[in-house]
Structures are given as structure tokens and as C-alpha cells.
Amino acid sequence: MLKNVTDIDLRLLRLFATVVRCGGFTAAQAELNMSQSNISMHIGNLEKRLGYRLCERGKGGFSVTPKGRSVLEASQRMFEAIGVFVDQAGSLSGRLVGDLSLGLADTIVTLPHTRFGEAMAAFYRRDQEVQLNLFVNSPTELELAVIDGQVELAISYFSRTRPTLDYFPLFMEEIGLFCGARHPLFGRASPTKEEIASANWVMHGFLPESSILPLRPQRSRATAHHMEAVAQMILAGTHVGYLPCHYAEIWVERDGMKPLLPKQLTYEVEHSMITYVGRPLSEPARAFVDDLMRVHRNSRPAGSVG
Structure with a gap:
């Protein structure tokens, strides 16, 4: 049973919070720079200090117990209070x-x-x-x-x-639709919206379906969650996609990309x-x-x- 909170307990509670945020021991290894067995040992030590299980781990996957959830919420309030004190x-x-x-x-x-x-x-x-x-x-x-x-x-x-x-x-930021030099549309002076929409697109994983875009694709076989990944697919010549105009400018100047119908398909966020x-x-x-x-x-x- 935990009767006082030591520096070691604080470190263990922060480790537990990281494991929960990452969704399990395996996913937390990189962030904690620690092996799965070490993480398991530290969580086990915290559970011994508290006297009950905080999470289930095994073949059934990782899950937080009700007591573990309560400890997590209480520890987060404690960390916030410590931060206010500091x-x-x-x-x-x-x-x-x-x-x-x-x-x-x-x-x-x-x-x-x-x-x-x-x-x-x-x-x-x-x-x-x-x-x-x-x-x-x-x-x-x-x-x-x-x-x-x-x-x-x-x-x-x-x-x-x-x-x-x-x-x-x-x-504000201006967003345009781009294709790479290897893409068939790159050599077209004025491709139609229908031709652009029917090309293979790389879509942004963080844009919900309800987003208002100047043109939506008819097909997409790639999703990217960061702009650099979108740029990589455009430069490959396999996909078209939306990029910030200021970010794409360096490749446009080198003839590695070009905007598609910029007067019609550029928008601001x-x-x-x-x-x-x-x-x-x-x-x-x-x-x-x-x-x-x-x-x-x-x-x-x-x-x-x-």
C-alpha cells in the first residue's frame, strides 16, 4: 500500500502515463527508449507499491483497469499541481x-x-x-x-x-494542387478538372470528408499524415495532391512540380x-x-x- 510519494513513484507514474498514451508497452518503447521487458518490470514495481493491477497485458492485448484509469487521472491532477507549484x-x-x-x-x-x-x-x-x-x-x-x-x-x-x-x-496559408515532373499531367498546359479528378491522388489523413475543397478526387490510393509525405508522392510522379504553395515553391522553381489550374484550385486555410x-x-x-x-x-x- 502506497503511504507516501517518492521521486521514484513520480517517475513510475509518468512512465505509466506514457504507456497508456502510446497504447501499450510495445508502442511506448521508442518514446521511453526502454525495452518492453524493462517497461513491464517498472509497471510491475508500481503495481506492487500500490497493491493492485493498473493494466492488463498479454495475448488479449493492452488495456487499462478501472483502478488504473483512476490512478492515471489522479496522477495527472498531481502533475498539474506540481507544475503550478514550480x-x-x-x-x-x-x-x-x-x-x-x-x-x-x-x-x-x-x-x-x-x-x-x-x-x-x-x-x-x-x-x-x-x-x-x-x-x-x-x-x-x-x-x-x-x-x-x-x-x-x-x-x-x-x-x-x-x-x-x-x-x-x-x-492564413495558401494551398494549391500540384503534380510532379514525372506525372502525365505535367506536360499539359490546361488539363481539365475531370482529368485531374480522375488522376490518382494522395489524400491528407487529417482532413475529414466534410472538408470543403475546390476539387475532390474520384480515386485515391494513398493517404499521408504529414506534408513531407504528400510531397514525396507528388515528386514520384505517381500522384497529385494538395500542398502549401510556399512549401511547394522550391520544387516549382526547379521544375520538379507545377500547380494544376492555380486560379481555380487554390484555396486558403x-x-x-x-x-x-x-x-x-x-x-x-x-x-x-x-x-x-x-x-x-x-x-x-x-x-x-x-
Whole structure:
């Protein structure tokens, strides 16, 4: 029976939370940099400390027991409380301390008006000693990372809204439809929409079927969850697909890609910052959000709203 919580217990509880988030021992090996047998041993030690099983593992697969779910929820509340304590204790010195975990969409580094770099530079001019953790992932994975508490905030294009998340619009991004130099449509000056729609497409795994697109494919035999994977399939000449225009520009300039009917099939998406509803941000996260919102406000033309 657990009568007090030691540093070892905290590490074991964090390990258990990671295993649950990953969906099992096997999937957690890479993130924990630990063998499956080691993970099993640590979970077993935690179960001995608590006096009951937290999860089932074996031929039937991985599942969390009801008591394990309760422990997970209680430990997450404890981690949040520890984070608040660290923030408040550190703020007394006038210096930002603790961890700051952020999520980003891929490819936005080539989009000048993101202002992310300016915000990060402003944050590092503050009196701080913060451990920064950056994650690049698909929109769906970023939403889940914010909900699970893996990151405090994320910036990406989100094609839908979830009631558990707050959305703060930041900037727009232009998306076009592209084919590679090896594709039969590359040599066509003005292919028809019907010809383009009947080509083999690579679709974005994070776009729901209800998304409003200028043109939808008649067939698709490839799905990608990151923009780089979409670009690889387009460059192969086997598929056409949507890409951010700023990201595709380097290949367009080298005649490795070209946009298809850009005046008709180009559209814009809005990127937002998301946070979890009702979950207080850490002091470093609040400071970074202030810097992020300020640089984007200052970049808007006079008379713009937002």
C-alpha cells in the first residue's frame, strides 16, 4: 500500500502515463527508449507499491483497469499541481522557470508571416531558464497532444473544432494542387478538372470528408499524415495532391512540380493556436502566448480586425 510519494513513484507514474498514451508497452518503447521487458518490470514495481493491477497485458492485448484509469487521472491532477507549484515558486525570483512544451504543424517554417520565430526570439529575451520541448506533428495528433497534456499549446490548421479546446486564429496559408515532373499531367498546359479528378491522388489523413475543397478526387490510393509525405508522392510522379504553395515553391522553381489550374484550385486555410479549455497555462506558456499574440497583432495591416 502506497503511504507516501517518492521521486521514484513520480517517475513510475509518468512512465505509466506514457504507456497508456502510446497504447501499450510495445508502442511506448521508442518514446521511453526502454525495452518492453524493462517497461513491464517498472509497471510491475508500481503495481506492487500500490497493491493492485493498473493494466492488463498479454495475448488479449493492452488495456487499462478501472483502478488504473483512476490512478492515471489522479496522477495527472498531481502533475498539474506540481507544475503550478514550480511556476509559482519560480516566479517569486522574477525569472521564468520550468518546462514549456509546444506543438507545431510541419512546413510552416517556410511561411514568412507565421511570426513564430519572432515570438520565440522575444521569449528568449525574457529573464528565463526554461526547458523548451518542441513537437512537429499532424493537426489531429497535435489536438490529442494538447488534450492529453503532452503539450500546453499547439499551432496548426484545424479543419474542425473540438469543444474541449480553445482556438485563437493567427495567420492564413495558401494551398494549391500540384503534380510532379514525372506525372502525365505535367506536360499539359490546361488539363481539365475531370482529368485531374480522375488522376490518382494522395489524400491528407487529417482532413475529414466534410472538408470543403475546390476539387475532390474520384480515386485515391494513398493517404499521408504529414506534408513531407504528400510531397514525396507528388515528386514520384505517381500522384497529385494538395500542398502549401510556399512549401511547394522550391520544387516549382526547379521544375520538379507545377500547380494544376492555380486560379481555380487554390484555396486558403486559417492556422490557429489551441489550448485546453479550463486548464491553466504554466507561467512560461503564458509568457510565450503573450509574445506570440503580440507579434501577430503588430504584423496585421492597419484597420484589420482581430
